[in-house]
Amino acid sequence: MTNQIVQGILLGGYYALIACGLSFMFSVMRIINLAHGSLAILSAFALWLLASRFHISPFYGLAIVLPLMAVIGWALQRFLLERSARGGALLPILTTFGLAIVIDNVLFEQFGADTRSLAPFIGSLSYDSWEWPGSIYVGKLAVIIFVTAVVLLGGLQLFLTRTGLGRSIRATSEDPDTAGLVGVDARRANALAAAIAMVTVGLAGAFLGMRATFDPYAGATQLLFAFEAAVIGGAGSLWGT
Structure with a gap:
């Protein structure tokens, strides 16, 4: 019984990791990113490609993949989510759902249906x-x-409460109009938050690939795990995840 409890706690660490980016993005921008799981799988495939083609260890590969995921997050917010958010709460959900379908099918076209692993x-x-x-x-x-x-969640909490950029992100999430009146650039804060969220997604995808197998359509399952952890812990609550 004790062994099962310990294994459950350790597995909860992965669930917290996969839910972190989803919860963080929702807490800041009130956007439910349905492409969350697919983006995690994208990072896993990127690491697998670096390891299989260029013999780069997945741990070293993170130095390449995580900055790329940050750029993807920034671009996603600036050129897609920011514009779709103007159309109401439903449009960003539909937009990210469409993005997930595109990512899944591009991965399937490039890598086929075979399962892979970073193990x-x-x-x-x-x-x-x-x-x-x-x-x-x-x-x-x-x-x-x-x-x-644990380190990631603690680091994000400290970042949000102890740094100027973190406080700007929190102010934007609570009241973007008032934050703008005191000089906070809401667009910059949201883009930074999206970049941070995608870094956590990339990290989760890396560990998924190390601990299990994945395929181009595994994103939906990971999204479900992230939703479960985020909802049980309280949507938008980092430590709740």
């Missing part, structure tokens, strides 16, 4: 574990994912 590129880390008293086995990768989730 072969991280050596024994994918299956190594520590044995605790009581015959409790704790996977090393699961611990890394859990610690990463």
